[in-house]
Amino acid sequence: MTAGTYLRSIKRSLTAAALLMLGGCASGATVQGMTVTPTQLPGEVIPTEFQETIGIGAVTGGEDTNPLWTSEVGNEEFKQALRNSLEVQDLYSGADDSRYLLDAHLLNLDQPLVGFDATVTSSVKYRITERAAKRTVLEELVVSAYTAKMSDSWYGVERLKLANEGSIRDNIAEFIRRLSERLPRESAYGS
Numbered sequence: 001m002t003a004g005t006y007l008r009s010i011k012r013s014l015t016a017a018a019l020l021m022l023g024g025c026a027s028g029a030t031v032q033g034m035t036v037t038p039t040q041l042p043g044e045v046i047p048t049e050f051q052e053t054i055g056i057g058a059v060t061g062g063e064d065t066n067p068l069w070t071s072e073v074g075n076e077e078f079k080q081a082l083r084n085s086l087e088v089q090d091l092y093s094g095a096d097d098s099r100y101l102l103d104a105h106l107l108n109l110d111q112p113l114v115g116f117d118a119t120v121t122s123s124v125k126y127r128i129t130e131r132a133a134k135r136t137v138l139e140e141l142v143v144s145a146y147t148a149k150m151s152d153s154w155y156g157v158e159r160l161k162l163a164n165e166g167s168i169r170d171n172i173a174e175f176i177r178r179l180s181e182r183l184p185r186e187s188a189y190g191s
Contacts, residue, residue: 025157027157027161028064028072028073028074028077028161029072029073029074029077029078029161029164029165029168030077030161030165031077031080031081031084033161033162033165033166033169034073034077034078034081034165034168034169034172035081035084035085035088035169035172036081036084036085036088036089036169036172036173036176037088038088040169040173041088041089041173041176041177044089044176044177044180045180046089046090046091046179046180050091050100051090051091052090052091052092052093053091053093053098053099053100054086054091054092054093054098054099054100054101054102054128055092055093055094055095055096055098055100055101055102055131056079056082056083056086056092056101056102057101057102057103057129058103058104058105059075059076059078059079059082059103059104059105059106060075060103060104060105060106061075061105061106061107061124062074062075062076062077062078062106063109072109072164073106073109073122073164073168075106078104078106078168079104081168081169081172082102082104082172085169085172085173085176086102086176089176089180091176091179097131098131099130099131099132100128100129100130100131100137101128101129101131102126102127102128103126103127103129104124104125104126104127105124105125106122106123106124107123107124107125107141108121108122108123109121109122109123109164109167110122110123111160111163111164112160116149116150117147117148117149117150117159118147118148118159118160118162118163119145119146119147119148119163120145120146120148120160120163120164120166120167121143121144121145121167122143122144122145122164122167122168122171123141123142123143124141124142124168124171124175125139125140125141125142126138126139126140126141126142126175127139127140128179138178138179138182140175140178140179140182142171142174142175142178143171144167144170144171144174145167145170146163146165146166146167146169146170147163147166148160148162148163148166
C-alpha cells in the first residue's frame, strides 16, 4: 500500500466516523410508530359483518435499515403495524380461514436526502381477496406524505425515521377509511 492510498483510506475512515458521530446511527421505522391509533380514525364505522374478517397475507416492498445509511421500513414491521391497526378497528382475524386476505405492497418510499424538515411520501398498493371465491373485492393505491419537523428531533436520522413512521401510519389510516366506505358496496355484489 502506498503512502497516498494509506492517507486516503484514513481520511475516508475519519470522515465516516465524524458523520456517524454527528448524525447518529439510523434505525428502522417501528411497529408502534406506524400503528394507527383509535384517535386517528374517529367516527369510522365498520359494518358488523366485516368485523374480525380480514387476515394478513403478503406484505412486500419494504427494506431493512442499514444503521450506517438511512432509516427504512421493514416488511415485518409494516406487517405488524398493519395487523395492529386492523385490530384497533376490530377488522383483524387471526384465523387461517378468515373471510378476506389483505396483501400490501410498498411501491415507493420517497425520502429526502437532506433538509431541516423531512417529508416522506409512501405509495402502497393494497388488495383484499375473498378467500372462498378467490376474487379481488378491493384494490387501492394509497399515497400519503408526512413531514417531521426540526422541532420533532434535532437529529436528522431520527427525523427521517419519524417521517417514515408517520407516512406509513397515515397511509394505513387512509386505507382503513377507504375500506370502511368501499368494502360494503363491493361485497353487496358478491356472496
